[in-house]
Amino acid sequence: MTDPRSSRTSWRNTTHDWAATVDMDHLRHIAARPAEFAPGGAGHLVLEVIAYAADEAESRGGGRCVVTLHADGSVSVADDGRGTDTRVDEHGRPVKKPVMATKDLRFFDSPDDAERLPDGHPRRGMSVVAALSEWLTHTNRRANGAWTQRYEHGVPVTDLVPLPPDGTTGTAVHFIPDARLRTSACAPTGADLTRWVQHWPHLSVRVDDQRTPRADRA
Numbered sequence: 145m146t147d148p149r150s151s152r153t154s155w156r157n158t159t160h161d162w163a164a165t166v167d168m169d170h171l172r173h174i175a176a177r178p179a180e181f182a183p184g185g186a187g188h189l190v191l192e193v194i195a196y197a198a199d200e201a202e203s204r205g206g207g208r209c210v211v212t213l214h215a216d217g218s219v220s221v222a223d224d225g226r227g228t229d230t231r232v233d234e235h236g237r238p239v240k241k242p243v244m245a246t247k248d249l250r251f252f253d254s255p256d257d258a259e260r261l262p263d264g265h266p267r268r269g270m271s272v273v274a275a276l277s278e279w280l281t282h283t284n285r286r287a288n289g290a291w292t293q294r295y296e297h298g299v300p301v302t303d304l305v306p307l308p309p310d311g312t313t314g315t316a317v318h319f320i321p322d323a324r325l326r327t328s329a330c331a332p333t334g335a336d337l338t339r340w341v342q343h344w345p346h347l348s349v350r351v352d353d354q355r356t357p358r359a360d361r362a
Contacts, residue, residue, distance in 0.1 A: 151234050159241070159248050159269075162231075166245040167271075170252075171298035174268075174275035178324050181272045183265045185330025186219070186321040189273045191261045191340060193221040193317050196243075196270060198344035200225035200315075205346070211337060212352045217326050220318035227286035227313050230304075238291070238304055244274040244282060245298055262340035273319060274298035280319035285312055297322075 155162040174181050182188045190211060200223060201207025209223035229241040248269030251258040258266040274280050275298035283292040290307040293300055320326075334353040341349040 155231065157249060159250055160243055160246050161249065162239070162241065164242050164246045166242070166299060167247060168299075170247050170271060171245065171275040174272055175297060175322075178276055178322065181268055182276050182321075182325055184263055185327070185332070186325045187330070187332030187336060187340075188261065188263055188265055189276060189319070189321055189325070190219055190221065190332055190337060191263055192267065192270060192273050193219075193319075194341060194344070194347070194349065195261060195267055197221065197223035197225065197315070198347045201344070201347040206348075207346065208348045208350075210350050210352060211341075213332065213334065213355055215355050216320065217331075218318060218320040219332075220316060222314060222316040224312070224314045227284045227290075228282070228315055230284065230286060230289070230291070238289070240284065240291075240293075240304065243270045244280065244295055245271060245300060247271055262343035270317075271298060273317070276322050276325060277319040278322060280317065283307070283316040283318075285310070285314055287313060 153163050194209065194211065197207065197209040204225065207223060207225055209221055212220045214220065228243060231239050233239050248271065251268045255266070258268065261267050274295050278296065280295045281292060282295070284290060290309055291304040292307055293304050294302045334351045337351045341347065
């Protein structure tokens with residue numbers, strides 16, 4: 145006998161709709177408008193990810209994250225928070241909050257009230273990062289379990305893949321922006337990120353720029 149209290153439709157929505165899984169119309173809308181949803185280029189996508197780590201840090205009175213700019217043009221952001229909310233439905237299946245493939249209700253339902261990120265542009269949420277990335281991996285470690293999942297252009301291409309516990313909690317997002325956002329003019333600089341993250345006093349951020357000297361000057 146199933147427990148109706150575990151039904152997705154009974155879970156209270158805060159930032160995302162728990163009853164949803166993938167919103168293809170939403171993802172296509174974003175993918176068709178990179179200039180609107182990633183103004184200034186890939187640096188804005190990095191800030192969208194860091195903003196979630198900053199939310200978690202503020203709720204806990206402090207936190208840390210590492211931003212790595214990889215040589216292949218990809219970026220990873222790893223924090224030490226509690227991990228993305230993951231629950232068990234009435235069938236005993238793990239369900240994670242659909243942060244990557246559905247809209248953030250705070251920013252899309254009330255766009256005029258969206259906060260501004262440190263680059264001066266409005267925050268829109270993780271679905272923007274996923275939709276405007278060729279691929280993205282979301283690795284999640286919580287006190288009650290760990291898993292990873294891969295997306296391509298915002299669409300999950302794997303299920304939740306369990307990971308062995310390592311004694312830590314937190315979220316790691318590794319993504320490579322769409323080719324349209326990987327031009328030299330769009331590449332984020334370590335200096336810009338270091339300056340921008342001062343916007344979040346509760347979050348300690350370390351930027352590790354592993355790109356070649358030539359790319360770093362771009």
